[in-house]
Every structure is written in C-alpha cells, then in structure tokens.
Amino acid sequence: MIKKSLPMNVLYAQSGGVTAVINATAWALIDEARKKYGLIGDVYVGSNGIVGVLEENLVDTKRIPESVLARLPYTPAGAFGSCRFKLDPPDKNPGPYERLLALFAAHRIGYFFYNGGGDSQDTARKIADYCHGRGHPVRVVGLPKTIDNDLYGTDFSPGYGSVAKYIAISTFEAALDVASMSATSTRVFILEVMGRHSGWIAAASALAQKRPGDPPHLILFPERPFEAEDFLARVRETVESRGFCVIVASEGIRDPGGRFVSEGGGRDAFGHVQLGGVAPVLAQLVGMRLGYKSHWAVSDYLQRAARHLASRTDWEAALAVGRAAIRKALAGSDGVMLTLERGAGPHPRFRIGEIALDQVANRERVLPPEFIRAGGYGLTPVARRHLLPLIQGEAPLLYADGIPDYVRELPRRWLKKRLPSFAAR
Amino acid sequence: MIKKSLPMNVLYAQSGGVTAVINATAWALIDEARKKYGLIGDVYVGSNGIVGVLEENLVDTKRIPESVLARLPYTPAGAFGSCRFKLDPPDKNPGPYERLLALFAAHRIGYFFYNGGGDSQDTARKIADYCHGRGHPVRVVGLPKTIDNDLYGTDFSPGYGSVAKYIAISTFEAALDVASMSATSTRVFILEVMGRHSGWIAAASALAQKRPGDPPHLILFPERPFEAEDFLARVRETVESRGFCVIVASEGIRDPGGRFVSEGGGRDAFGHVQLGGVAPVLAQLVGMRLGYKSHWAVSDYLQRAARHLASRTDWEAALAVGRAAIRKALAGSDGVMLTLERGAGPHPRFRIGEIALDQVANRERVLPPEFIRAGGYGLTPVARRHLLPLIQGEAPLLYADGIPDYVRELPRRWLKKRLPSFAAR
Numbered sequence: 073m074i075k076k077s078l079p080m081n082v083l084y085a086q087s088g089g090v091t092a093v094i095n096a097t098a099w100a101l102i103d104e105a106r107k108k109y110g111l112i113g114d115v116y117v118g119s120n121g122i123v124g125v126l127e128e129n130l131v132d133t134k135r136i137p138e139s140v141l142a143r144l145p146y147t148p149a150g151a152f153g154s155c156r157f158k159l160d161p162p163d164k165n166p167g168p169y170e171r172l173l174a175l176f177a178a179h180r181i182g183y184f185f186y187n188g189g190g191d192s193q194d195t196a197r198k199i200a201d202y203c204h205g206r207g208h209p210v211r212v213v214g215l216p217k218t219i220d221n222d223l224y225g226t227d228f229s230p231g232y233g234s235v236a237k238y239i240a241i242s243t244f245e246a247a248l249d250v251a252s253m254s255a256t257s258t259r260v261f262i263l264e265v266m267g268r269h270s271g272w273i274a275a276a277s278a279l280a281q282k283r284p285g286d287p288p289h290l291i292l293f294p295e296r297p298f299e300a301e302d303f304l305a306r307v308r309e310t311v312e313s314r315g316f317c318v319i320v321a322s323e324g325i326r327d328p329g330g331r332f333v334s335e336g337g338g339r340d341a342f343g344h345v346q347l348g349g350v351a352p353v354l355a356q357l358v359g360m361r362l363g364y365k366s367h368w369a370v371s372d373y374l375q376r377a378a379r380h381l382a383s384r385t386d387w388e389a390a391l392a393v394g395r396a397a398i399r400k401a402l403a404g405s406d407g408v409m410l411t412l413e414r415g416a417g418p419h420p421r422f423r424i425g426e427i428a429l430d431q432v433a434n435r436e437r438v439l440p441p442e443f444i445r446a447g448g449y450g451l452t453p454v455a456r457r458h459l460l461p462l463i464q465g466e467a468p469l470l471y472a473d474g475i476p477d478y479v480r481e482l483p484r485r486w487l488k489k490r491l492p493s494f495a496a497r
Numbered sequence: 498m499i500k501k502s503l504p505m506n507v508l509y510a511q512s513g514g515v516t517a518v519i520n521a522t523a524w525a526l527i528d529e530a531r532k533k534y535g536l537i538g539d540v541y542v543g544s545n546g547i548v549g550v551l552e553e554n555l556v557d558t559k560r561i562p563e564s565v566l567a568r569l570p571y572t573p574a575g576a577f578g579s580c581r582f583k584l585d586p587p588d589k590n591p592g593p594y595e596r597l598l599a600l601f602a603a604h605r606i607g608y609f610f611y612n613g614g615g616d617s618q619d620t621a622r623k624i625a626d627y628c629h630g631r632g633h634p635v636r637v638v639g640l641p642k643t644i645d646n647d648l649y650g651t652d653f654s655p656g657y658g659s660v661a662k663y664i665a666i667s668t669f670e671a672a673l674d675v676a677s678m679s680a681t682s683t684r685v686f687i688l689e690v691m692g693r694h695s696g697w698i699a700a701a702s703a704l705a706q707k708r709p710g711d712p713p714h715l716i717l718f719p720e721r722p723f724e725a726e727d728f729l730a731r732v733r734e735t736v737e738s739r740g741f742c743v744i745v746a747s748e749g750i751r752d753p754g755g756r757f758v759s760e761g762g763g764r765d766a767f768g769h770v771q772l773g774g775v776a777p778v779l780a781q782l783v784g785m786r787l788g789y790k791s792h793w794a795v796s797d798y799l800q801r802a803a804r805h806l807a808s809r810t811d812w813e814a815a816l817a818v819g820r821a822a823i824r825k826a827l828a829g830s831d832g833v834m835l836t837l838e839r840g841a842g843p844h845p846r847f848r849i850g851e852i853a854l855d856q857v858a859n860r861e862r863v864l865p866p867e868f869i870r871a872g873g874y875g876l877t878p879v880a881r882r883h884l885l886p887l888i889q890g891e892a893p894l895l896y897a898d899g900i901p902d903y904v905r906e907l908p909r910r911w912l913k914k915r916l917p918s919f920a921a922r
Contacts, residue, residue, distance in 0.1 A: 090677045120680040148670050150677035157681050240900060245573050245802035248903060252515045252575035255545040256582050256922070261798060280900045351795075352774060370776075372794035373686060377670035380806060383899065463899040474808065474888040475665060475705045478673060497681070 079111055080182020082398070085118035085125055086217075087157075087188030087195065090150040091231030092238075092379040093390035093467070094217050095479075097187055098152065099144040100394025101215075102133050108398055116179060116487055121155035122186070122195060126171055126496035128489045130179070135485035145391065146470045147478040148379035154188075157496070159195050162202050169202045171494050176203075176210050178490040183211050183401045189218035189229070190436060193409050197429035200407040211401045214409035214429055215393050219376045221272035224435035225427035226411035230393055231376070233386025233462035236276030238378040239265055239320075239371070240463060244280035246369065247287035247318045254316035260307060260358050260366035261318050263288075264351035266375060268324035271295050271439040273375070277320035278451040279459060287318035290449045292350075294324035295439050298333050304361050306449060311364060321350045380476055384465025385421055396424040421461050504536055505607020507823070510543035510550055511642075512582075512613030512620065515575040516656030517663075517804040518815035518892070519642050520904075522612055523577065524569040525819025526640075527558050533823060541604060541912055546580035547611070547620055551596055551921035553914045555604070560910035570816065571895045572903040573804035579613075582921070584620050587627050594627045596919050601628075601635050603915040608636050608826045614643035614654070615861060618834050622854035625832040636826050639834035639854055640818050644801045646697035649860035650852035651836035655818055656801070658811025658887035661701030663803040664690055664745075664796070665888060669705035671794065672712035672743045679741035685732060685783050685791035686743050688713075689776035691800060693749035696720050696864040698800070702745035703876040704884060712743035715874045717775075719749035720864050723758050729786050731874060736789060746775045805901055809890025810846055821849040846886050 082105050086094055098117070105115045115133045118125035131152060133141070144151060162169045175181070186196040193214045200212035216223050221232035243263055250261040267273040271293030278288060289310045292298060310317040325333045334350045351368035358366050393410055400410065408426040417423025443455035451459075470477040507530055511519055523542070530540045540558045543550035556577060558566070569576060587594045600606070611621040618639045625637035641648050646657035668688055675686040692698040696718030703713060714735045717723060735742040750758045759775045776793035783791050818835055825835065833851040842848025868880035876884075895902040 086677075090674055123681060147673070149673035151673075153680055154677045155681040156678070237899060241805055242799050242803075244900065244903065245804060246798040248572070248574035248576075248905075249515055249798040249802040251906075252511075252579045253581070255578055256548060256580040263799075282905065286905070349777060349793075352777065367797050368774075368795065369797035369799050370793065370795045371799070372792050373671040373674040374667050374688075374794050374796070374799075377674040378667075379670060380666055460899065465899065466896065471891060474662060474885065474890065475669065478669065480673075480707065480711070481676075 078180070079113045081113035081180050082115040082183045082185070083118065083125065083130070083181045084115060084185045084187065085121045086150040086152055086154045087121040087186055087192035088154060088217070089189070089219065089376065090154050091217055091219050091376055092148040092234040092382045093230050093387050094187060095147045095151050096145040096387055096390040097215055097217065097230060097394040099141065100391040101185065101397050102141070104395040104398040108402060111402060112398065113180065117152045119484065120153035121157060122159065123155045123157050123496045124153065125175065126168055126494055128175060128491050128494065130487040131482070132485050132487040136483060140479055140483065143470060143477060143479050146379070146468065146476070148377045151479055151482045158191060159198055162198065168496065169199070172199060173203070173206060173208055174491055176208065179487065181210055183213070185213050185215055185397050187215040187217050189220065190223055193223070193429060194433040196409070197433045200429055204407065211406040213397055213401050213405055214432070215397055216409060216411065219273065220267055220270055222270045222437045223432065224437050225409065225432045227413050227422070228462055230386055230390035232272060233383035233389065234378065234381070235273055235375050236279065236459060237383040237463040238375050238381045239273055239276045240279035241381060242371065243277040243288050243318065243320055250316045250318060257365060258367050259311050259316050259364040262351045262354050262366060262368040263320045264323055264349055264368070264370040265320060267294060267322045269294060269436060269438065271322050274320055274322040275439060275443060275451055275455060276459060279456065279463060285314060288320045289314070289317050290319045291451065292319065292321040292325045293439060293444055293448070294322045294326070295444065296448045297328040298325045299328065300357065304357070307358055308362055319354065321354060323350055325350060379478070380469060382467035383463045384467045385462055387467035388419055389422055392419060392424055400426065503605065504538040506538035506605050507540040507608045507610070508543065508550065508555070508606045509540060509610045509612065510546045511575040511577055511579045512546040512611060512617035513579060513642070514614070514644065514801065515579050516642055516644050516801055517573040517659040517807045518655050518812050519612060520572045520576050521570040521812055521815040522640055522642065522655060522819040524566065525816040526610065526822050527566070529820040529823040533827060536827060537823065538605065542577045544909065545578035546582060547584065548580045548582050548921045549578065550600065551593055551919055553600060553916050553919065555912040556907070557910050557912040561908060565904055565908065568895060568902060568904050571804070571893065571901070573802045576904055576907045583616060584623055587623065593921065594624070597624060598628070598631060598633055599916055601633065604912065606635055608638070610638050610640055610822050612640040612642050614645065615648055615859070618648070618854060619858040621834070622858045625854055629832065636831040638822055638826050638830055639857070640822055641834060641836065644698065645692055645695055647695045647862045648857065649862050650834065650857045652839050652847070653837055653887055655811055655815035657697060658808035658814070659803065659806070660698055660800050661704065661884060662808040662888040663800050663806045664698055664701045665704035666806060667796065668702040668713050668743065668745055675741045675743060682790060683792050684736050684741050684789040687776045687779050687791060687793040688745045689748055689774055689793070689795040690745060692719060692747040694719060694861060694863065696747050699745055699747040700864060700868060700876055700880060701884060704881065704888060710739060713745045714739070714742050715744045716876065717744065717746040717750045718864060718869055718873070719747045719751070720869065721873045722753040723750045724753065725782065729782070732783055733787055744779065746779060748775055750775060804903070805894060807892035808888045809892045810887055812892035813844055814847055817844060817849055825851065
C-alpha cells in the first residue's frame, strides 16, 4: 500500500555509453531533490542502469558520504554504472514490466528518471506507457545524454559539447605536431573518431580552424560514401600544396557499396574480420598508393571520458538537466524527455524544454546536409556557428597531486531489498 | 672575418620528435638572450632543425611580432619546424661540416644550441668536434628534449613529464569509462602508447593508481618479452576478479622471438605488413581466445602534442633549460648537453647541470629493472616515487573562444642569405 501522505521517492539510472558530464546530471538531480525534501522523498539510483533497477540493486544516495558526492560533478563516466540493455516489448515479455511496478510500489517510487541516448529514451517510453496503461502513478522523465548528439527533439545533448571540445583541441594539437615534422618525416596524420551513424563528432574536429586551409584538411563523414580515388587525389593535392595533410575519419564511414571501411583490412588466418579500425586502413591506403609516411590515432574511450577537457557550456547543460528533472517532474511532467533549446533562459546559451517520449524514440538525427561543404570533406560556416557555442568555456576541475581528483569507486550503499530476486540478464 | 669587438650571435634549432613544451625552451632562450643583449647578439633559429641551418633558412627572431612570440611558451610541437636528419661522419662526407663553418662565419654565430633527443645530441657532438678540431670559436651546447625520457646523463628530459601526465590521466579516465560499461558491455580496454625501445611512457599510465588493483591492471613494457599465454591468463584472472581489465601497451613490445607484436596482424593481399599497431592485435587476441568484448585506443601524436594537459614541472624544466643555455654558454660551457638533476636549485624540484656530449651520444636509458614489478606487468613503489614529481602541477594555458590560443604558424621572418645555395637533403 502506498501512503499518499508521505512524499514519493525518486529513482534515477544511467544508460548507454557514458560521457564526461553525465555524473554532473546525476549530482544536480540529487542536490535539487534534497532542496525539495518534504515535497519529494529520497533519491535511489539503479546500479548499471535498468539492469540494476530490475535486480533491485539500488544505491541509497543519502548514505553516500558528502565528501564523495561533492566530487561527482567533476568526475567522468557513469559513477553508478551504465548498461547496454534493451527491454522487449511488454506484449512479448511482460515479466520485466510487472517487476518494475512491484519495485516502484515496494520502494514508493513516484518519479523515474532515465538518463541516456535514443535506445534509453525508447526504454523510458515503454516503461511510461506500461505504467500509464496500468494506472500506476509514477512520473517517467527521460534525461538526454549522448556524445553522438544524434538524439531527436533536442537542440543538443549533454556529453556532445565535451567530446566536441576534446576532438577540436586534439586535432589542432596533432596538426601542429605534423606540421613540425613534415619537412623530413610524417606527411599525413589520420585521427579516427567515434560516430558510427552520424558525423557530429567528426564535424567538431574543424572547430579550431580560423582560416581557409587550416587543418583538418579532410573530414570523412559517415553521411557521405567514402570514395577512395577521390580521397587519394585530395590527400595528394593537400600534401603538394601545404606540405602535409591532416585527416579526421568517423569510425562509421562506408564505401559506395555500403561496406564499413574499417573492414577493409580483410580477414586474418582464422577468417575473422580484422579489428582494424578505420585509421589504420586509411594509413595503409595512403602509404601504398601515395608513398607518404603517415601516423594515425584512434581516440576511442579517451574522447568521451575526457573530463579534463570538458566544455563548461556542456557541463552547465548537464547540471541544468538534472535540476530541471526534479522541478519539472514535481510540476507534473510525465512521459517526456527534457530537451535543450537555443536562446537565453537562466543560462545565457540554452533553456530547458520537453518533448513527448514517443516522438523521440527510434529516431536519429544525422548531420544536416547544409553542414557539410560541397565536395564533402569540410564544414560550412552555418555548421561552425551552430557548433561553436557548445564548446565555450572550460569546466572546473579538481586536482590532487597532479591528477584530477575523480571519484574512483562510489561506495555502494545499497537500499535494503524488499522483493524476491529477479534475473534481468 | 669575425670582428672580436662585436657580440656574437646565437643559432638555435629544434630536432627530432616534438613535444608539448619544446617551444617553452625556445622562448626562454630567446628571452634570456635579449636580457643579455650587448654581451650576446641576435638569436637566429634554423627552420626544420639542422636541415634549415645547412640550407641557410634562418628565422631572425627579433623580427617576430611580440604578440606571437609571447604565446610561444603556451604552444605545443615545434614552432620553427623540426627534422629527422642524421649527419654522416665528417670523414665520410665533410661537405655539411664545411658548410656549417661557412655559415657560422657568415652570420657571426658564436653559440649553437641543438634541442633534441639522443640522435640530435650525436649531431651536436659531431659539430662540436669538427669546430674544435678546426679551431673555430663557436660554443656548441645540446639542450635535452624527448618524450621518451631515454636520454642518457640527465635525470629526466623536458617533454616526458607532460606526456606522462597525459597518459596517466587518459588511462584513469578511460578506466572509469570501462568500469561503467563492464556489467553488460566492454570488459577489456587497451591503450597503446609511444616508446619503441623504452617503457617510460607506458610506466606513466600507472601514476593515477592509489590502491592495489587500481587500473591499469596490466602494463606491457618493451623491456619485457610479450608472452601471449601468460598475458591471456592474467587478463582472464583480472576480468573474473574485478569485472574488467585495463591494459596499457607500449608500441615497441616484442614476442620472445624478438618480433614486434604490432606485426602480428599479418600481411595484406599485397604482401605488405599490416600497419596494425599493437592495440588492435591485442584486442583481436583477447576476443578470439577469451571471448571478451574489447575497445582499444592509440594515442600516437595526441599524447606528445597535448599541451592542454602539460605538467607544470615539465614546462618549468623546459623554460629553465632555455634560460640556462644562454647563461652557461656565456660562462664558457661548450661541447656539453645541459641536464636536469634532482634536488632544489632556483626551482624546488630540479637544478641544471651539464654532461660532455661524447658521454651522451649513442647511449639509451631504458626503464631500470627495479621499476618493473615482479611478474612484469606493473610499477614498483620506487618507480612511483621517481616519476610522480614530474607530473606535478598544471602548466598555464591561454584560451580564446573555447580553444587554446596556440601560435598557428610562426611568421617566417627570414634572415638575409649570404651564402651560395646548398642542398642538405
């Protein structure tokens, strides 16, 4: 039985690939709930996303020491654990949904916040629909987060601005390195960045450009087919005119036949596809066909975990989303995802809005065609104007003995279980 | 004819792989020379190292705008251009040496500073020997610089502390990411770092560790043969006990037969060795043999160009070397390389010394055996105590519109040529 007189508790969980600022959202949500204590109850967090929710592995945040909690907004990745886990539709497998209702009732959950990308918003939608269909009074709100910036319905997603800043600066720095060496050594440098389906991250590599011809000279977007001969001609032309060539390639580029370029390394002796990555395949192509010495880098997790280089604007957006989650849910928001919109609100660069979860789910936002320059290898001025605000400012960082003072492992102060065990996996 | 009454000019050049702080050395040398103006003449800089010196492509630093020069100590890579170029011994090919003497005379060079690693110090030694043998009065001083920290005779080399800080923090951040995802997704993360012959950079990946078991769980040093079966057993053991495994591998690891592991990817259809890198080869091994999902990253130039994460101690050492170059050369130092020694001087963490160039040349300093833990995959406490001081503090950084305000391209204000043309390459 739920006693209506007592305030309801909050359940929050992190889902999907993590970012440099998702913990800022978590902290702001916890902090805002505390300020509203009385109107709202305790904040519990699912360990490893919906998996921990289903298995009743819930962290009781009021039992986390303040000295640890206070460092959370300065810590990258998902301190509570994240997951890649999809719920089957309820008509196919109602068990997890029944379980969630039982859990919400057992722990007096009145507000459920799921912090993730497109797939996670789809999970939130399914849960919201099920709860509403059963007349269960939990308010479900999706919180945006993705480095890929491909969430539909929001102008940008927390996490993207920080990876964008990291890639812009890393490309700038590596380009200065290649320029230094190009007279007698390396002529071509290739940086592989994340973004399997959309080129938002690759686009960010151009944000340090000031004049025409500034590196990166060629950006390979997954929105455009990779034409090897055209690419090679452009590399040669760039080396001949500028002395060196800096290339940024999205991991998701495909040849005109739709095959991932990263599979171009062929198969090994056992018949396995080579785990090559795009950058080494391109480096080999450049070396074989043009004879230039090249270097290549693959940023992988370094780019999305790089809290040391987080954008202050992005960090503030992540904080704003966490605070707004509590305020909006208290005011009645339900079945929605919070969004970030351009224009001044309490923050000079964005304000918080919302969109129905069923409008968000199963949609993906690729780079608008007008962001890619004619020819396909560069960014247009309209794209620069759109993206530059997202990397403004440097998020504050706590250092101790030369190393950022990140939360290493959150003490798992578990909420006492009240339900029989349940295997989510 | 050299007029003895006028002060002699300075020639400086950058050589070998560049670093995050070598421009700090250049700037400090130029600035110190200006303070000693009258005792010392102008400062000229060879473009692209000794290649530009031989070809008489010399930048006249007094003609570089002050607004540009002032940003040099905050800019990574080699702003004057570097080179990978070895001088033949003079008995084999005296031409370049004769050319240097002519150039020194034509531009009244009394001091030649060559800023680089082991090969560059060998070049400095050859030039010093030749000048001294001919009775030419130029003082030759080598300035230390290398990210690899393998220079003999100096306690550490400017450039290393900054790459060490970058690798320590990047490993720490990526490990938090893997820990977040490991419940349902990635179990193993592999970061490939530079260091073909020595494990100094790989060692730095452990500097964020606080407790036993903290990531990285396995470090692969080039000083130890790579035993695949032992490695796989350790990966499995780590994943089973901790849930995930973070591995840092030096690019230079070899199997017990002495073959580079990076060649393990085999040959492509054309018979070329795959430009695989170590990390993808290890990822494939882990996937095939243990079935774990893995991610991998290769830092390459990003690590050595990462001025945004430079160590303040390292940066101050680079500045100190530049200033000491002028002071020591004026006081008579010649045929030596400047060194960094532990202990307080004007700086609390180091003081400047010197060593004869012929003691430095052709020697390499690998990681001392007592730095590597028994078993071969980790760092000892003595190593931590030795390395931690080098990453202390954060070097100041200038930002403009969200991007570091690095010097993009130094205006080449050339010194007027006085010699016939000469092809160095």
